[in-house]
Amino acid sequence: MVVYLIGAGPGDADLITLKAVKALNKADVVLYDYLANEEILAHVPEDAERIYVGKKAGEHYKTQDEINELIIAQAQNHENVVRLKGGDPFVFGRGGEEILALMEHDIKFEVIPGVTSAIGAPTSLGLPVTHRAVATSLTIVTGHEDPTKAESQVHWDYTADTLVILMGIGNIRENTAEIMKYRSADTPVCVVESGTLPDENVVFGTLGDIADKKINTPAIVIIGDVVNLYQDIYNYQKGD
Numbered sequence: 067m068v069v070y071l072i073g074a075g076p077g078d079a080d081l082i083t084l085k086a087v088k089a090l091n092k093a094d095v096v097l098y099d100y101l102a103n104e105e106i107l108a109h110v111p112e113d114a115e116r117i118y119v120g121k122k123a124g125e126h127y128k129t130q131d132e133i134n135e136l137i138i139a140q141a142q143n144h145e146n147v148v149r150l151k152g153g154d155p156f157v158f159g160r161g162g163e164e165i166l167a168l169m170e171h172d173i174k175f176e177v178i179p180g181v182t183s184a185i186g187a188p189t190s191l192g193l194p195v196t197h198r199a200v201a202t203s204l205t206i207v208t209g210h211e212d213p214t215k216a217e218s219q220v221h222w223d224y225t226a227d228t229l230v231i232l233m234g235i236g237n238i239r240e241n242t243a244e245i246m247k248y249r250s251a252d253t254p255v256c257v258v259e260s261g262t263l264p265d266e267n268v269v270f271g272t273l274g275d276i277a278d279k280k281i282n283t284p285a286i287v288i289i290g291d292v293v294n295l296y297q298d299i300y301n302y303q304k305g306d
Contacts, residue, residue, distance in 0.1 A: 069137060069147045069168055071161050073154040073180015074098075076187050078262035079105035086178045094144035097137060100127075101152025101284060103263075110148075130160055134167035141173045157182040158208050158232050182206075184230045187261025187286055191268065192303065193296040201227035201292045209234020209241050209287070223248045228290040235285050239277035245289065246273050254293035259285040270297065 070089040075081035090096070090109040098107065100120030107116060119136065120127045128136070140147045155161030155177055168175045184206045188195055195204050205226035210233040211218055222244040234241050235257075242255075251274030259267040259282050269279050273289065 067141050067145055067147070068174040068176060069141050069149060070176050070178060071149045071151065071155045071164060072178045073159070073182070074102035074106055074150050074152050075181040076153060076183035076190070076262045077101075077103055077260065078190070079103045079108075081181050081186060081262060082106055082109075083178065083180065086180070089146070089176075089178060090148055090150075092146050093148040094146050095140050096148045096150055097133070097140065098150040099152050102150045106150065130163060134164055137164060138167060138171050138173065141168070141171075151180070152183070153186075154180040154182040157184060157206065183261055183284075183286055184232055187258045188230075188256075188288055188296075190262045191258065191266075191296070192299045193256065193258075193288065194292055195228045195230060195288065197292055197295060200295055201290055204228045204230065206230045206232065208232055209237050226290075228288065228292050231287040231289070234287050235281055235283050238281070238287065242273050242277050249273060249289070253289060254291065254297075256288045256293040256296060257281050257285050258288070259283070261286065268300065 072086045072089060087109050093110050093114050095115040095117065096107065096110050097117045097119050118127065119133045137147065137149055149164060151159045151161060153159055161177060165175055185195060196202065203226040205224045207220055209231040211220055231241065251272060253273045255271050255273055255276040257269040257276065269281055271279050
């Protein structure tokens with residue numbers, strides 16, 4: 067028996083890897099997330115079991131402990147189990163937690179990387195998160211930490227040229243207020259809603275006003291001078 071932890075990519079079903087498709091082709095059961103495009107399940111055999119274990123802000127279908135227990139139970143009863151996760155399993159995907167649970171039960175696993183939305187969503191738009199003349203460093207940070215932590219690990223004093231925030235829309239006002247302790251309120255910001263999907267949308271602003279914009283989830287936040295560069299690209303693409 068083996069469990070494949072697969073990254074489904076940033077949204078578009080065509081952005082999953084060939085290696086992931088091969089694992090899905092032989093799956094006996096698939097446990098998939100809210101952010102994993104269901105079109106990807108077309109690669110799964112018709113007789114394979116499909117189990118939704120989605121989690122999204124304010125609406126957890128199953129807790130992480132319940133998901134871990136379910137993965138273990140399925141692995142003990144099937145040869146090939148796929149855990150399909152949005153983005154990449156190890157970029158705020160809790161893949162590390164699931165691997166530790168599998169190790170405790172001596173269950174074999176293989177991790178198949180996915181394109182993280184932190185890079186895949188802006189790249190698909192033509193927004194370069196790094197650029198030789200504008201940004202030579204990049205930090206990816208969660209905008210929603212584990213609430214059970216005794217102390218926050220996010221201090222927002224990051225010095226990277228580009229800052230990308232995942233899962234940060236629910237706390238965007240609090241997060242941007244903290245960031246403005248270290249960066250100007252005029253720092254350009256771009257929010258990408260539903261990146262790589264048909265309803266994709268881009269919202270521009272600054273650290274000082276982005277929290278006042280209407281933003282829909284799921285979305286990622288990109289902060290830094292690369293946003294000004296992208297505005298030129300955006301206008302060109304729109305024909306302005």
